[in-house]
Amino acid sequence: MERLTxxxxxxxxxxxxxxxxxxxxxxxxxxxxxxxxxxxYGPERMGAPIQAFTRISSQPISIHCAVTNPNIxxxxxxxxxxxxxxxxGLDPDGALVxxxxxxxxxxxxxxxxxxxxxxxxxxNKIAVESIGKAIPNTPMLGALLKATGIxxxxxxxxxxxxxxxxxxxxxxxxxxxxxLTRAYREVRSE
Amino acid sequence: xxxxVALTGNSACAQAMRQINPDVVAAYPITPQTTIVEExxxxxxxxxxxxxxxxxxSEHSAMSACVGASAAGSRVMTTTSSQGLALMWEVxxxxxxxxxxxxxxxxxxxxxGPINIHCDHQDSMGARDSGWIQxxxxxxxxxxxxxxxxxxxxxxxxxxxxxxxxFDGFIISHAIDRLxxxxxxxxxxxxxxxxxxxxxxxxxxxxxxxxxDGLYGYFxxxxxxxxxxxxxxxPVIAEVGKEFGEVSGRHYGLFEPYKLxxxxxxxxxxxxxxxxxxxxxxxxxxxxxxxxxxKIRSYRPxxxxxxxxxxxxxxxxxxxxxxxxxxxxxxxxxxxIRSALYDNSARVPVIDYIYGLGGRDVPPxxxxxxxxxLAQIAKSGKIDQVVNYLGLKE
Amino acid sequence: MSWDIKSIKKWKVxxxxxxxxxxxxxxxxxxxxxxxxxxxxxxxxxxCTHCMICWIFCPDSSIQVKDGKMLGIDxxxxxxxxxxxTECPKDAIHMEEEEK
Numbered sequence: 001m002e003r004l005t006x007x008x009x010x011x012x013x014x015x016x017x018x019x020x021x022x023x024x025x026x027x028x029x030x031x032x033x034x035x036x037x038x039x040x041y042g043p044e045r046m047g048a049p050i051q052a053f054t055r056i057s058s059q060p061i062s063i064h065c066a067v068t069n070p071n072i073x074x075x076x077x078x079x080x081x082x083x084x085x086x087x088x089g090l091d092p093d094g095a096l097v098x099x100x101x102x103x104x105x106x107x108x109x110x111x112x113x114x115x116x117x118x119x120x121x122x123x124n125k126i127a128v129e130s131i132g133k134a135i136p137n138t139p140m141l142g143a144l145l146k147a148t149g150i151x152x153x154x155x156x157x158x159x160x161x162x163x164x165x166x167x168x169x170x171x172x173x174x175x176x177x178x179x180l181t182r183a184y185r186e187v188r189s190e
Numbered sequence: 191x192x193x194x195v196a197l198t199g200n201s202a203c204a205q206a207m208r209q210i211n212p213d214v215v216a217a218y219p220i221t222p223q224t225t226i227v228e229e230x231x232x233x234x235x236x237x238x239x240x241x242x243x244x245x246x247x248s249e250h251s252a253m254s255a256c257v258g259a260s261a262a263g264s265r266v267m268t269t270t271s272s273q274g275l276a277l278m279w280e281v282x283x284x285x286x287x288x289x290x291x292x293x294x295x296x297x298x299x300x301x302x303g304p305i306n307i308h309c310d311h312q313d314s315m316g317a318r319d320s321g322w323i324q325x326x327x328x329x330x331x332x333x334x335x336x337x338x339x340x341x342x343x344x345x346x347x348x349x350x351x352x353x354x355x356x357f358d359g360f361i362i363s364h365a366i367d368r369l370x371x372x373x374x375x376x377x378x379x380x381x382x383x384x385x386x387x388x389x390x391x392x393x394x395x396x397x398x399x400x401x402x403d404g405l406y407g408y409f410x411x412x413x414x415x416x417x418x419x420x421x422x423x424x425p426v427i428a429e430v431g432k433e434f435g436e437v438s439g440r441h442y443g444l445f446e447p448y449k450l451x452x453x454x455x456x457x458x459x460x461x462x463x464x465x466x467x468x469x470x471x472x473x474x475x476x477x478x479x480x481x482x483x484x485k486i487r488s489y490r491p492x493x494x495x496x497x498x499x500x501x502x503x504x505x506x507x508x509x510x511x512x513x514x515x516x517x518x519x520x521x522x523x524x525x526x527i528r529s530a531l532y533d534n535s536a537r538v539p540v541i542d543y544i545y546g547l548g549g550r551d552v553p554p555x556x557x558x559x560x561x562x563x564l565a566q567i568a569k570s571g572k573i574d575q576v577v578n579y580l581g582l583k584e
Numbered sequence: 585m586s587w588d589i590k591s592i593k594k595w596k597v598x599x600x601x602x603x604x605x606x607x608x609x610x611x612x613x614x615x616x617x618x619x620x621x622x623x624x625x626x627x628x629x630x631x632c633t634h635c636m637i638c639w640i641f642c643p644d645s646s647i648q649v650k651d652g653k654m655l656g657i658d659x660x661x662x663x664x665x666x667x668x669x670t671e672c673p674k675d676a677i678h679m680e681e682e683e684k
Contacts, residue, residue, distance in 0.1 A: 021366075022196075022366055025196050025366045026196045026366070028196075029194065029195070029196045029368060034368050035196065035366070035367075035368055036365050036366065036367055037196075037365065037366040038360070038361070038364060038365035038366070039364060060368075062328075062329075062465035062466070062468045062469050063465060063466050063469040063554065064328075064329070064358070064361050064362070064365075064462035064463065064465045064466050065361075065466055065551050065552050065553045065554070066551045066553070068551075068553055287603070287604055288603045288604055288605075289602050289603030289604075290603070350602055350603065387602055387603065388603065388605055388607070395607070395609075396608070396609025396610070397605050397606060397607055397608075397609070398605065398606035398609075398611075399603065399604065399605050400603075400604045400605075401604070401606055407593065408592055408593075408595055408600065411595060411596060411597045411599075411600060412600050412604055414597045415597045415598065415600045418597070419602075
C-alpha cells in the first residue's frame with residue numbers, strides 16, 4: 001500500500017456517500033491504519049451533488065484540506081458523470097469506480113475519458129435486490145475494495161455487522177453484507 | 191487502557207465533556223458546533239453524566255446561565271461557534287471579570303455576511319480581548335486533550351479565568367479522525383474535584399459578585415489585576431500541558447515548534463492548517479529547504495517572549511491569519527508576531543498571509559507558495575509585499 | 585481578605601479580591617445614602633398606630649422597628665423618597681425640606 005491513499009466520493013444527498021467514507025475510515029482503524037473521512041459541507045439537499053473524502057495511510061496524517069488529487073474516485077450515481085467532472089485531479093493511474101450498468105469500455109467512450117483505470121458495477125440493482133432500496137453505498141464499497149485492494153473485504157463486512165448492529169435489523173445488516181460481497185464479485189474492469 | 195477510536199472532532203469533544211462530567215452545561219446549538227451539544231445531551235438523557243443541562247433560547251442566555259451557575263459554585267461548560275459567540279459577546283467580558291472558570295469550545299466558523307457557515311478564525315478574533323484564555327487546536331486529538339487540560343487551567347487558583355478551546359469548523363469538527371481517548375478514571379483524576387472560590391449559594395459566607403463601580407473608581411485597578419491573572423496563566427498552561435503529557439504520552443506547550451531548530455524559513459500558524467504546513471515542511475526538507483513551522487497554541491495569553499526566542503534564528507517569517515482586521519496593518523497573528531519580534535536584536539523580515547476565509551480550502555500547494563515567497567525574501571533581505579492573500583482570486 | 589469599604593479608594597491593583605467580589609455580607613449598611621435627600625420624613629409618634637405599612641413600603645429599610653413597634657427613621661440611609669409619607673394611613677409621616 002502507498003503511504004497515503006486519497007479517495008474522493010461523488011454522490012447525491014441521500015445516497016450514503018458520507019456513510020461509505022466513514023465506513024472505510026472505521027474499518028481502517030481496525031487494521032491499525034491512520035485515516036481521515038470528511039464530507040464537503042454545503043447546502044445539502046436530498047439529490048444535490050455532494051463530495052466526501054477519505055484518506056488512509058500507514059503513517060499519521062497531518063494534512064487538513066480537501067482531496068484534490070485523489071488516487072481513487074468513487075461515483076455513486078452515474079447521472080453525475082454528465083454533471084460533475086469526476087476525473088478532476090485524479091491520478092492518471094488512479095481508479096475510477098462507477099455505479100452504472102454500463103461496461104468500463106462503454107463509460108470510457110460515452111464520456112471521452114482518457115487514462116485512469118475504470119471499474120463499473122450495477123450497485124443500484126444489487127442494492128435493490130439485496131437491501132430492498134436503491135442505496136448504493138455498501139455495494140460501491142464492495143466494488144472499491146475489489147478494484148483497489150485497499151482493505152480486506154472480510155474486515156469491512158465484520159465492521160458493518162458491528163457498527164450497523166446497534167441501529168438496524170438483522171435483515172438490513174445481512175442485506176448490506178450480501179450487497180457488499182456481491183458487488184465485490186461482480187465489479188467489471190477493462 | 192487508552193482506546194484508539196475513529197471520531198469526529200465534535201464527538202471527541204463530547205466524549206471529553208462526558209469524562210469531565212461538569213455540574214452544569216448551558217448551551218445553544220449552532221452549526222458546526224451542534225453535534226457536540228447533541229451528543230452531550232444524549233449522555234445527560236442516558237444518565238451517563240450528573241450534569242444539569244440547561245436548555246436556553248440563545249447564546250446570550252447560554253453564557254448568562256453559565257455565569258450564574260459558575261458564580262453559584264458549579265463546574266460549568268458550554269460550546270458555541272461564530273454568530274453564537276458573537277451573541278455572547280457582552281457576557282464573555284462578565285465571565286472573565288468575575289474570574290469564573292467556565293470552559294467553552296468555540297468551533298471556528300466565520301461571521302456572516304454574506305451568509306457562510308465555514309471555517310475561519312474571525313469569530314475567535316472578535317473575542318480575543320474579552321479576557322478569556324484562547325487555545326487553538328490542530329486536530330481532533332488536540333481538541334479532546336485540550337478540553338481536559340482547560341478544566342485544570344481555568345480552575346487553577348493562579349488563573350481562575352474562563353478558557354475558550356478553538357478548533358476549525360468542519361475541517362476538524364466534522365472530519366472523522368483517529369485519536370486516543372483516555373480512560374474515564376484517568377480523566378476524572380486529572381481534572382479533580384472543583385473547589386469554587388465563592389458560591390452565591392453559600393449562606394454562611396454571603397458574597398456580592400461584580401458590584402457597581404459608580405463612585406469608588408476601582409475599575410481600572412481591578413481590570414489590571416485581571417490582566418495580570420491572564421498573563422500569569424502562561425506558566426500554568428505550560429505546566430498543565432506537561433502534566434497531561436505524563437498521563438497521556440502527548441505533551442503540550444504554549445506553542446509547538448516543528449523542525450524549527452535549524453529552520454531559515456518559518457510559517458507561524460494556528461489551527462488545522464498547521465498540520466498541512468507540517469506536511470509541506472516535510473516535503474521541502476526532502477528537497478533540502480530549511481523550512482519550519484511554529485504552531486501557536488495559546489493565543490491568549492500570547493507567549494510573546496517565548497515565541498520571539500523560538501523565531502530568533504530564522505531569516506524570514508510568514509504569519510498566517512485566518513481572519514481579517516480591516517483597516518489595520520495586516521491581521522491579528524501578524525500584528526502579534528511582528529510586535530513580539532520588535533525587541534529582538536536582529537530584524538527578521540515578517541510578512542502576513544491571510545488565508546482560508548469562509549472555509550476557502552488550503553491545499554499544500556498554497557503553503558508551498560508561502561515558503562517560496564519567504565525564500566525570495568530571505569535571499570534578497572527585502573520585503574516586496576507585507577500583507578498577502580493566499581488563494582484569493584484577484 | 586477583610587473588607588473595609590472606607591479604604592477602597594486607596595486600593596491598588598494587588599489589593600482586589602479575585603473576581604470583583606465583596607466577600608462579606610450586609611455591607612450595604614456601611615454605605616450611607618442619607619446625603620441624597622432633598623426632603624426629610626418626619627415621624628409624628630402620637631399619630632402612629634404602628635401598623636407597619638411604612639416599614640413594608642420603605643425601599644431602603646430605613647424604618648427602624650423593634651418588637652413590632654416603630655422607633656423612628658434611619659437618616660443615614662433614608663433617601664427622602666416620601667413613599668412612607670404617601671402610604672401612611674394616619675398621616676403620621678410628613679415630608680419637610682432637608683436642612684442642609
